[in-house]
Amino acid sequence: MSLTFVGLGLWDEKDLTIRGLEKARKADRVYLELYTSKTFINIERLEELVCKRIEILERHHLEEESLKLVEESREKDVVLLVPGDPFVATTHSSILVDAKKRGVEVEIVHNASILSAIIGVTGLHAYRFGKTATISFPYRNRISRYPADVIKQNLSVNAHTLLLLDLNPRPMKIEEAVEILGKIDRSLLNLFSVGVARVGGDSKIFCDRLVSLKEKDFGDPPHTIVVLAKTLHITEYEFLKEFAYAPEDLKDIVE
Amino acid sequence: MSLTFVGLGLWDEKDLTIRGLEKARKADRVYLELYTSKTFINIERLEELVCKRIEILERHHLEEESLKLVEESREKDVVLLVPGDPFVATTHSSILVDAKKRGVEVEIVHNASILSAIIGVTGLHAYRFGKTATISFPYRNRISRYPADVIKQNLSVNAHTLLLLDLNPRPMKIEEAVEILGKIDRSLLNLFSVGVARVGGDSKIFCDRLVSLKEKDFGDPPHTIVVLAKTLHITEYEFLKEFAYAPEDLKDIVE
Known part of the structure; x- marks a missing residue:
């Protein structure tokens, strides 16, 4: 009797770990949550892998019926499959808190997440990232200033900013995110940034000033942006020059 | 002919993903790098999983002979197994840069890393983490002020600080890290913090003022510390109260 959160990683069913696979195979019930991340999982192939039927949780299930899930875990071994690393x-x-309060044994099987994968894909140093922010679609014509505030906070301590793009009602594209940032504060558009599509899959990456990222062909979402710190380490620069078509004048910010 | 970096995740050989396993099985040569992370991988069991002999890379191999590895990848399919997520x-x-410059095809198979796993284990919100720093053992009796500077920068933007502890010549313990931080700046010792041991394995977690973490029994390394931001979200507080034996007065910093 337990509730195990199993991370599915970044791309498709092959990103499941051996530990996660074993937990799902042994479980009495396996649920899959798909609305907090964009994923390319083929559910039939995933069912073949774990040798059982998988029940898809809709958003309202997870938010309203999470207590039911927790109660079920008191009598059965329940696995909840979650894209990325659980709990991001x-x-x-x-x-998790609900389950623990009710005395349910809880386990976590970690997996890859955009938070660390972005480091390998951009060549930027792990230690140089500041706070992360999400760019949301306007809500009732209002745009949140929050991402711009985070970028400025991070620039004040010479840190990079990872910007995650809204997934609902559909995955936001880099060009849309740049539009939104420009509406909050036009001066942001001049910042050197890295745009990345499909991390963990057939990823595509371009480095340029934010405004110029709009013109690049990133292909399908999910898309992500990193706004660069005021200065770059030489190896960060070399990586972006080699892999991300960085413009000549990026060299000017190498420290 | 390619060079594939395959992440091994946080704990042991069962954290390998199906994709990573397939890449290693198909490879002509499989190397394993073990000095940038602490891991509990059983190499014999890992060799059984990938159905071939695995060659261990020592530190001097990787730094001095990386060119040889790259050259080998021009003629063979080479897999380099790396604890955690590659490139952290x-x-x-x-x-990776060397390989690309020489025209070698490069692939990355991502996996779990402490950078995202710490979120699930501490219940702290992903968006509230600032820069990460490493606490190193004193070198020729000199202690680096860097981690204290990062903690202060992060506090200035109300962000949490993830502190990774030195792994060489042996994994540093939380009590040693607290000693070092106290020597840099005694005022740090009063900050609310979370100590975590063995993330991804049989993890143990305590929340208290930094100075009091010295008295807790965390067991074996690897150990990690998160110094908390000036304020906590209510759900962050609830999580720490439920899972980390947080003291009563932690409630005072809930916003």
């Missing part, structure tokens, strides 16, 4: 989305943390 | 350690990035 706060929804899952609250289920 | 910058050593691997420079091999």
Whole structure:
């Protein structure tokens, strides 16, 4: 009797770990949550892998019926499959707290997440990232200033900013994110940035000033942006020059 | 002919992903790098999983002979197994740049890393982490002020600080890290912090003022510390109260 959160990693069903696979195979019930991340999982192939039927959780299930899930875990071994690394989305943390409060044994099987994968894909140093922010679609014609505030906070301590793009009602593209940032503060558009599409899959990466990222062909989402710190380490620069078509004048910010 | 970096995740050989396993099975040569992370991998069991002999890379191999590894990848399919998510350690990035410069096809198979796993284990929100720093053992009796500077920078923007502890010549313990921080700046010792041991394995977690973490029994390394931001979100507080034996007065910093 337990509730195990199993991370599915960044791309498709092959990103499941051996540990995660074993937990799902042994479980009495396996659920899959798909609305907090964009994923390319083929559910039939995933069912073949774990040798059982998988029940898809809709958003309203997870938020309203999480208590039912927790109660079920008191009598059965339940596995909840979650794209990426579990708990990067706060929804899952609250289920975890609920479960523990009710005396349910809880386990976590970690997996890859955009938070660390972005480092390998951009060549930027792990230690140089500041706070992360999400760019959301305007809500009732209002745009949140929050991402711009985070970029400025990070620039004040010479840190890079990872910007995650909204997934609902559909995955936001880099060009849309740049539009939104420009509306908040035009001066942001001049900042050197890295745009990345499909991390963990057939990823594509370009480095340029934010405004120029709009013109690049990134292909399908999911898309992500890193706004660079005021200065770059020489190896960060070399990586971006080699892999991300960085413009000549990026060299000017190498420290 | 390619060079594939395959992340091994946080704990043991069962954290390998299906994709990573397939790449290693198909490879002509498989190397394993073990000095940038602490891992509990059983090499014999890992060799059984990938159905071939695995060659261990020593530190001097990777730094001095990385060119040889790259050259080998021009004629063979080479897999380099790396604990955690590849490239969180910058050593691997420079091999990647070398390989690309020489026209070698490079692939990355991502996996879990402490950078995202710490979120699930501590219940702290992903968006509230600032820069990461490493606490190193004193070198020729000199202690680096860097981690204290990062903590202060992060506090100035109300962000949490993830502190990774030195692994060489042996994994540093939380009590040693607290000693070092106290020597840099005694005022740090009063900050609320979370100590975590063995993330991804049989993890143990305590929340208290930094100075009091010295008294807790965390057991074996690897150990990690998160110094908390000036304020906590209510759900962050609830999580730490439920799972980390947080003291009563932690409630005072809930916003």
